[in-house]
Amino acid sequence: MNLDGSAQDPEEREGSSVCVGREDDIKKSERMTAVVHDREVVIFYHRGEYHAMDIRCYHSGGPLHLGDIEDFDGRPCIVCPWHKYKITLATGESLYQSINPKDPSAKPKWCSKGIKQRIHTVTVDSGNIYVTLSNEPFKCDSDFYATGDFKVIKSSS
Helix, strand or coil: CCCCCCCCCHHHHHCCCEEEEEHHHHHHHCEEEEEECCEEEEEEEECCEEEEEECECCCCCCEHHHCEEEEECCEEEEECCCCCCEEECCCCEEEEEECCCCCCCCCCEEEEEEECCCEEEEEEECCEEEEECCCCCCCCHHHHHCCHHHCCCCCCC
């Protein structure tokens, strides 16, 4: 319902920003979790930038909010605490190291599996942190764990 009592369009609601906390709080903790339109997300503050993504790892539903942030190939990534999958904070790409087995002198290089984790938009206004869910139409692997039985943050309703 809108303030005037009229029903809100579900698509409009899904695309709207939600205030998830204060800038001062996330700068201290460097991460926070929130439920945005029934979707659980984790918000990271890393090197002066904000990043938001689905809270559960695309691979097996691991709790990304408990993972460490490390740099791989010059890109900050969240490392899933369950299986050590590396997901870039900026794009949601999954990274892995590859080597050419036919070249004995080859060195491992970082490669991308593509975008596997859904990334959401973070904005700051008057010290408040807002998250807007991604409206990208592609199917993302993390969508499977984003709602339903896999939820870890229980809503008060």
